[in-house]
Amino acid sequence: ETYSAMLSIRQALGAEGRLLRLLRTYLQEESDRLSDLARFYNKVQALHQEPAASVDNPLLAFGLIKRLRSDWLNVVYSEAASENTRELQAGFEALRQELPGPEDLEGAAQALMRLQDVYALSVKGLAKGVFEPAGARSPLYRPGQPVTLSADDCFHVGKVAYDVGDYYHSIAWLEEAVDLFRLSYGSWNTEDLASLEDALDHLAFSYFMAGNVSHALSLSREFLRYDPSNLRVARNVAQYEKLLEEQGTAEPGPPRRPDGTRLQTRDAYEELCRSPGTQVRGGGVPRLRCTYETNGSPYLLLQPAKRETVRLRPYVALYHDFVSDAEAETVKALAGPWLQRSVVASGEKQQKAEYRISKSAWLKDTADPAVAALERRIAAVTGLDVRAPYAEYLQVVNYGLGGHYEPHFDHATSGKSPLYRMKSGNRIATVMIYLSSVEAGGSTAFIYANFSVPVVKNAALFWWNLRRNGAGDGDTLHAACPVLAGDKWVANKWIHEHGQEFRRPCGPRPED
Numbered sequence: 083e084t085y086s087a088m089l090s091i092r093q094a095l096g097a098e099g100r101l102l103r104l105l106r107t108y109l110q111e112e113s114d115r116l117s118d119l120a121r122f123y124n125k126v127q128a129l130h131q132e133p134a135a136s137v138d139n140p141l142l143a144f145g146l147i148k149r150l151r152s153d154w155l156n157v158v159y160s161e162a163a164s165e166n167t168r169e170l171q172a173g174f175e176a177l178r179q180e181l182p183g184p185e186d187l188e189g190a191a192q193a194l195m196r197l198q199d200v201y202a203l204s205v206k207g208l209a210k211g212v213f214e215p216a217g218a219r220s221p222l223y224r225p226g227q228p229v230t231l232s233a234d235d236c237f238h239v240g241k242v243a244y245d246v247g248d249y250y251h252s253i254a255w256l257e258e259a260v261d262l263f264r265l266s267y268g269s270w271n272t273e274d275l276a277s278l279e280d281a282l283d284h285l286a287f288s289y290f291m292a293g294n295v296s297h298a299l300s301l302s303r304e305f306l307r308y309d310p311s312n313l314r315v316a317r318n319v320a321q322y323e324k325l326l327e328e329q330g331t332a333e334p335g336p337p338r339r340p341d342g343t344r345l346q347t348r349d350a351y352e353e354l355c356r357s358p359g360t361q362v363r364g365g366g367v368p369r370l371r372c373t374y375e376t377n378g379s380p381y382l383l384l385q386p387a388k389r390e391t392v393r394l395r396p397y398v399a400l401y402h403d404f405v406s407d408a409e410a411e412t413v414k415a416l417a418g419p420w421l422q423r424s425v426v427a428s429g430e431k432q433q434k435a436e437y438r439i440s441k442s443a444w445l446k447d448t449a450d451p452a453v454a455a456l457e458r459r460i461a462a463v464t465g466l467d468v469r470a471p472y473a474e475y476l477q478v479v480n481y482g483l484g485g486h487y488e489p490h491f492d493h494a495t496s497g498k499s500p501l502y503r504m505k506s507g508n509r510i511a512t513v514m515i516y517l518s519s520v521e522a523g524g525s526t527a528f529i530y531a532n533f534s535v536p537v538v539k540n541a542a543l544f545w546w547n548l549r550r551n552g553a554g555d556g557d558t559l560h561a562a563c564p565v566l567a568g569d570k571w572v573a574n575k576w577i578h579e580h581g582q583e584f585r586r587p588c589g590p591r592p593e594d
């Protein structure tokens with residue numbers, strides 16, 4: 083799988099580099115072939131130009147007969163062109179297993195639609211390479227170089243939505259595809275799969291399915307102007323005309339966005355993603371501040387932890403400069419070769435899910451002294467016992483294109499959860515380290531608590547998932563917002579209840 087981690091996407095760039103070299107060789111060989119053909123053409127053409135191109139000269143007469151009997155055959159039935167093509171195709175096939183599969187194109191298209199939705203971006207803007215939310219005064223992301231989408235690019239995204247019956251998105255993207263194809267009508271690019279007719283056909287049907295028959299009709303009529311012999315579309319036109327006659331032209335409103343799995347929290351979540359940084363409603367909250375912490379640990383005496391208290395309820399703290407750039411690079415490099423598509427708990431099993439798009443790997447403290455050092459620091463800063471089996475191994479995560487993790491709890495909310503296989507209780511706390519920065523998006527949003535933390539490179543975010551009485555803290559519902567631009571890496575350390583009995587005792591009241 084390529085799209086679910088930026089590291090894999092970068093590797094795909096290497097595969098395309100090899101394809102480019104292959105095509106370059108092909109172009110060179112084809113242009114050699116064509117210039118040799120041109121040489122033959124010019125040679126014969128010159129003989130026909132000579133006024134004295136008589137065949138009196140026996141050598142010329144011989145030449146003519148030989149050409150017609152042999153040379154022309156060799157030219158016309160030359161194998162050179164197909165040999166060049168075969169070489170190009172063989173090179174491509176040799177690379178094939180490294181290339182993205184159908185699930186990647188689908189995942190990449192879904193990612194663009196996710197960014198469109200969560201960041202309120204218009205398809206027209208995206209196609210022009212602009213990342214500005216509706217109603218905003220400035221873009222969320224300014225690309226270093228201008229990049230635009232082609233008509234065929236937009237068609238592919240629309241087609242993914244169309245194939246799953248999501249006409250809200252298919253209409254937006256196919257509309258853009260139709261506009262762009264109209265602008266370039268008559269010129270054809272070899273790499274394009276679709277044409278104006280294909281886009282009109284899919285857009286018309288999307289409108290029909292969304293209940294907008296008059297739009298479906300006018301697009302189908304436009305289709306027939308380009309391809310009058312298409313019987314299927316002609317029948318659709320007749321059907322749409324009949325429908326409109328019967329039911330009139332009452333236009334339905336624009337199609338509605340399909341309901342995702344997490345509809346109840348969607349609006350709050352998306353708003354937090356669009357405005358990263360802590361949202362403190364109603365002004366200053368006194369106890370939110372920055373402090374140096376030694377936590378009674380000799381380990382922190384010389385270099386105290388720089389703690390920013392982000393929230394008191396639920397308790398969330400951000401430790402700045404928790405790791406160095408070099409440590410972050412080491413951890414990413416150690417995890418890189420082991421990355422696998424991330425899974426989520428589903429009943430008693432673990433499986434991959436649309437709502438978590440990333441790859442991850444587990445690192446034991448024995449993997450490298452850098453990991454062991456990190457664990458010691460986590461123990462010192464949190465005051466908790468993070469030795470096995472009181473904490474899980476370090477989980478290193480690399481997000482992919484539009485990579486995200488929709489609102490979830492880190493702790494188990496069902497007794498059957500695979501988390502309990504460690505037999506050390508539930509996840510009492512999370513330490514999450516940002517191993518990279520991002521160019522835009524990717525904040526960590528706490529939905530019920532109504533704040534989001536932007537990606538702060540090298541910082542560690544700490545929170546308690548459980549209350550002192552062991553019950554899950556519902557206020558910790560949180561999410562990784564889709565990465566809008568950049569390569570986001572985090573490392574999770576999940577600390578369990580067992581081993582912490584004297585380090586985080588119960589409160590005075592049972593409900594604490």
Ligand SMILES: O=C(O)CCC(=O)C(=O)O
Pocket residue numbers: 479487492514524525526527560561562563572574
């Ligand atoms: O990447 C983030 O910002 C949050 C990740 C997260 O919540 C998780 O991995 O459980």
Ligand SMILES: [Fe+2]
Pocket residue numbers: 490491492560
């Ligand atoms: Fe989480």
